[in-house]
Amino acid sequence: MAVERNSEVAPEKHHLTETQDYKAGWSFYLVLAGVVTSLGSSLPVGFNIGVVNTPADLIKQFCNESFVSRYDIALSNTWMNVLWASIVSMFTIGGCTGSIIGSVIADKFGRKKAAILTNVLSIAGATLFLFCRAANSVEMLIIGRLLVGLSGGLTTSIVPMYVAELSPAALTGAMGVVCPMGINFGVLVGQLMGLDFILGGVDDWPYLLSGYALLVIVSLPVLCILPESPKYLFVIQRNEAAAISELSRLRGVSPSALTSELELLRKEARSETSAEHWSMMKVLREPKLRLPLLLSCSMQAGQQTSGITAVFYYSQTIFRQAGLSAQRAQYATIGSGAINVCTAALMLRLLPRAGRRPLLLASVLAASLLLATLAAALLFIDTASWMPYVSMSALLAFVLVYGLGLGPIPFFIASEMFEVAPRPAGMAWGSLANWGGNFLVGMGFPTMRNVIGPYSFLLFSAFTMGLFLFTKFYFPETRGKTPTQVAQLCSRGLRSRPLTTATAKHIL
Known part of the structure; x- marks a missing residue:
């Protein structure tokens, strides 16, 4: 009987210790979220900023040849500059559009699903880049630039918010660096891939423009298994049970150890702004x-x-x-x-x-x-x-x-x-x-x-x-x-x- 009493008391002591001593820090899912969003969402933004200048002359030549073969029109220098400006600026136009609709998508579908959408758009753009020369289509190139820009705008408005809401208070700054670090790394990767001995050759520009998609394809399935933002579930969706479940999975501890974080969530849910x-x-x-x-x-x-x-x-x-x-x-x-x-x-x-x-x-x-x-x-x-x-x-x-x-x-x-x-x-x-x-x-x-x-x-x-x-x-x-x-x-x-x-x- 004495042994049975000890076995009943021991879990209670462990529970008290876990509740009192637990302090949220780095966890498996938090680190995974940082890596996956950096490589799969943020890197393509920087890549598409930095990669387009290297093959500019080759792409202009393709555009001119496409217009001659399809429309029997040879573009003058003036019209070629206009077309090239349109190709380049489509990325920024898509970015502005993605920024505007990002808030609606983040609230309607959730932070994680919105981040998944950025990856899907990024892959779609890369697919158009890869096959535009084979299809002899300048239009596919322009639409591809628009799609990756749209993905970029969604990324910069959603991904920093998603990773910040996954983070405990002490790590929001460190996780906030994930998005810009991914963008900077993407610019660097784009510059490196454009070197002559990698993908800077005359016939390589479709592969150069779409090369980032390999990382996105690898990252997308992992992104799908990440937790949804507990703050979104608790404050916006008012789904306390789902929020506690996701927070427990994210931190890697039982719900009983999350008392202080749950109290902060309840305070945010009771604030004036949360009901609107x-x-x-x-x-x-x-x-x-x-x-x-x-x-x-x-x-x-x-x-x-x-x-x-x-x-x-x-x-x-x-x-x-x-x-x-x-x-x-x-x-x-x-x-x-x-x-x-x-x-x-x-x-x-x-x-x-x-x-x-x-x-x-x-x-x-x-x-x-x-x-x-x-x-x-x-x-x-x-x-x-x-x-x-x-x-x-x-x-x-x-x-x-x-x-x-x-x-x-x-x-x-x-x-x-x-x-x-x-x-x-x-x-x-x-x-x-x-x-x-x-x-x-x-x-x-x-x-x-x-x-x-x-x-x-x-x-x-x-x-x-x-x-x-x-x-x-x-x-x-x-x-x-x-x-x-x-x-x-x-x-x-x-x-x-x-x-x-x-x-x-x-x-x-």
């Missing part, structure tokens, strides 16, 4: 959400108006003027892309320790100063033999500091400033600002380059300094705070004083 449906227009009109929305959109747009794409465009010229051969200049450009990937990986460790605000402010300020330095070095590049090395150093330093704050933080910061219900719409606005900034810089930079040359980077520097001043006055530290607390700090719009000690103490 939040469209993008409703979020835009809500005064209490105005400052979080402005912060999120300004950071996302600020990524593009920092001129990061233009810097990479100029990199080949700068490296050549520094004395590198054409091939070595290409390798140096790839090296700068590798810096971008490495800094994103470094942020996995920095963000939980340093916080969002100091990293972002230091990154934005340094980026602004380095852009001004780059402009000055380019203006006087022929005046001294060492000046090309100044410009090269400024370029590499800019890529480094960009990756330590301005690159990754804007992608996930909306998930820490918006509560669960308005979060999809807030993320969608931020994603739209990013793609809109991408479109404006992409369309405007060639003209700026022709008209004002290196002074373009002074303009980018001014935009970036403006972002620094705005975030310095209004961006609160979100590390260690719940979205509800951050929302209260910013609830008075531009009249908010989210940085004052008294206000913070009152809220906390």
Whole structure:
């Protein structure tokens, strides 16, 4: 009998210990979610940004030959430029469209199914790329660019939100880096695949454009077995049983050990915002959400108006003027892309320790100063033999500091400033600002380059300094705070004083 009593008491003691000692951290499904969404959803976005420039002349030749054979029309240089601009811009148009509909899809079908949709669209686009030359169809190429752009817009508005909602509070920053790290890695992979001895040959461009699909095909089945966001199930769907089941599977512990996380979910479910449906227009009109929305959109747009794409465009010229051969200049450009990937990986460790605000402010300020330095070095590049090395150093330093704050933080910061219900719409606005900034810089930079040359980077520097001043006055530290607390700090719009000690103490 004594043995039986001990066997009954032991599980109870174990239960108490598990409940009291459990602290959510890295788990199998959380790590799997980070890897799978990075490779299957985020990587294709960066790949399609970085890959199209290498085979540009080959694709233009294909387009001209297709028009001659099908319509008996030879395209002039003017019309070829128009067609090429259309092919390139379709990606951005799709990105803007995906950003707009992302909030609706995320709420209607759930975060996981929305992420699955991004993969399906990505595979469809790759299929069109692979067979467009065999079908002699420029239209398939254009539609493919539209589909991968649509997938990209959905990815940037949904994936950071999904992985952030899967994460415990202490790891939201680290998991928030997953999406931008995947995008940066995709750009690097696209540059590498475009090398002559890999897929940069004359007949290889359809395989080059569609090569990313192999990773997506491998990732898609794994994505299907990941848990749905417990916050979505609990707060939006009001399905407490399913939320607890998925949270238990995600953390790898029994529901009895999840008391503190479930209490936080219940608090979010009881908040004022959780009972309402939040469209993008409703979020835009809500005064209490105005400052979080402005912060999120300004950071996302600020990524593009920092001129990061233009810097990479100029990199080949700068490296050549520094004395590198054409091939070595290409390798140096790839090296700068590798810096971008490495800094994103470094942020996995920095963000939980340093916080969002100091990293972002230091990154934005340094980026602004380095852009001004780059402009000055380019203006006087022929005046001294060492000046090309100044410009090269400024370029590499800019890529480094960009990756330590301005690159990754804007992608996930909306998930820490918006509560669960308005979060999809807030993320969608931020994603739209990013793609809109991408479109404006992409369309405007060639003209700026022709008209004002290196002074373009002074303009980018001014935009970036403006972002620094705005975030310095209004961006609160979100590390260690719940979205509800951050929302209260910013609830008075531009009249908010989210940085004052008294206000913070009152809220906390």
